[in-house]
Amino acid sequence: MSEASQEISQGDLRNRSAEIMDGVERGESYALTRDGHHIGDIIPIRRRRRAVSRSDFAAVSRGMPRLDDRDYRRDMNLHVDDDPFGEFGE
16 A cells, blocks of 8 residues: 555445546545455556657657668668568568
């Protein structure tokens, strides 16, 4: 049970479900008990960002090495077989 969790009983969950759901939506966590025993936690899901802003992308990209297209193509030609079937496709 985490220190930030509010303890709620099975009855609280049944009687105050809308209030508890609103709390979870705000980021609150709850420790669920039955007969005084901790049986689980109700926690908000972690939301993943769907897109990265242009400024965030630029900030992360600044430290990356520059790529040379010709060197990349040369490496690809050396290490990647363009024939997906190889000797078995003949």
